[in-house]
Amino acid sequence: MSDSTLQALGGGAKPTAQFGHDALVACDNLVRIFQSGSVEVQALQGLDLLVDEGEMVAVVGASGSGKSTLLAVLSGMDAPTAGRVRVGRWDLMAMHAKERVAYRRQMVGFVWQQTSRNLLPYLTARQNVAVPMRGPRRQRAARADELLDLVGVGHVADRQPQEMSGGEQQRVAIATALANEPQLLLADEPTGELDTATARDVFDALRTANRESGTTVVVVTHDPAVSGLVERTVAIRDGRTSSEVLRRDTGGDVTHEEYAVMDRAGRLQVPREYREALAMTRRVRLALEADHLSVWPDGSPR
Numbered sequence: 001m002s003d004s005t006l007q008a009l010g011g012g013a014k015p016t017a018q019f020g021h022d023a024l025v026a027c028d029n030l031v032r033i034f035q036s037g038s039v040e041v042q043a044l045q046g047l048d049l050l051v052d053e054g055e056m057v058a059v060v061g062a063s064g065s066g067k068s069t070l071l072a073v074l075s076g077m078d079a080p081t082a083g084r085v086r087v088g089r090w091d092l093m094a095m096h097a098k099e100r101v102a103y104r105r106q107m108v109g110f111v112w113q114q115t116s117r118n119l120l121p122y123l124t125a126r127q128n129v130a131v132p133m134r135g136p137r138r139q140r141a142a143r144a145d146e147l148l149d150l151v152g153v154g155h156v157a158d159r160q161p162q163e164m165s166g167g168e169q170q171r172v173a174i175a176t177a178l179a180n181e182p183q184l185l186l187a188d189e190p191t192g193e194l195d196t197a198t199a200r201d202v203f204d205a206l207r208t209a210n211r212e213s214g215t216t217v218v219v220v221t222h223d224p225a226v227s228g229l230v231e232r233t234v235a236i237r238d239g240r241t242s243s244e245v246l247r248r249d250t251g252g253d254v255t256h257e258e259y260a261v262m263d264r265a266g267r268l269q270v271p272r273e274y275r276e277a278l279a280m281t282r283r284v285r286l287a288l289e290a291d292h293l294s295v296w297p298d299g300s301p302r
């Protein structure tokens with residue numbers, strides 16, 4: 001009986017800390033509506049997402065699900081229509097133009113899908129990486145070389161982008177994005193234009209950036225194999241986070257577990273195949289057990 005279980009569990013409302021107060025990235029009920037002509041498109045429809053400092057998270061989802069919109073918001077390039085979004089000490093809803101520039105210079109680094117968009121074509125890799133840095137030229141060049149080595153492309157330091165492969169360009173782009181020591185590195189389909197083997201090198205470079213420099217990484221991808229490469233994969237469906245896959249490595253034994261995501265109002269999306277298998281439609285019966293909830297289709301015997 002649920003009520004007695006609730007009492008046994010010491011139920012009732014307990015005070016909760018502010019949503020995501022200890023996370024580096026906290027998106028709370030984010031809404032982004034685009035108006036094109038007379039048509040309204042809801043790209044984000046109440047999206048919740050928390051990312052802890054030092055995490056590497058992959059964001060996957062079908063085309064049009066809202067991934068790029070989320071990244072544009074996190075990068076400070078776009079402002080949401082409603083909701084709350086905080087990255088570190090920055091409240092992205094309340095930022096003015098000047099703060100937005102400071103946020104983008106100090107807090108985030110960005111890698112785009114189009115290799116040509118990430119690097120200046122007339123500069124060498126070393127010069128590209130040094131552009132966002134401050135300090136004496138020689139010091140900047142030395143630091144640029146360190147970053148190029150970190151992501152495994154020290155050998156292209158003196159080459160211009162057109163003299164590098166697509167994968168090398170993307171790894172130089174990662175080094176460039178790390179140049180101002182951002183706390184958060186955002187990458188939007190960084191492997192979209194690459195073949196599988198080269199894509200793996202670029203992912204490895206992102207992982208190295210995450211592990212070696214402690215940079216928090218959020219990477220958007222279409223690649224379904226990605227959940228095997230990162231600890232947490234968040235799936236977005238229709239502008240909301242719908243499920244998460246956690247990868248756990250226990251002494252060489254790797255497991256993947258899929259979780260449904262519950263929003264702050266307690267709503268959770270039951271996968272369509274589960275609903276169809278049990279003919280669950282509009283109404284379900286819930287019961288609280290000592291360590292889980294049970295959900296039955298309407299009309300099933302108690």
Ligand SMILES: Nc1ncnc2c1ncn2[C@@H]1O[C@H](COP(=O)(O)OP(=O)(O)OP(=O)(O)O)[C@@H](O)[C@H]1O
Pocket residue numbers: 034035036041042043061062063064065066067068069070
């Ligand atoms: N500037 C805009 N004006 C109007 N609609 C937009 C705009 N930007 C995005 N949208 C719409 O918002 C929805 C989400 O787009 P978004 O680019 O975030 O999806 P996505 O998951 O990144 O897709 P893809 O994987 O194809 O890049 C789509 O329906 C898209 O058409």
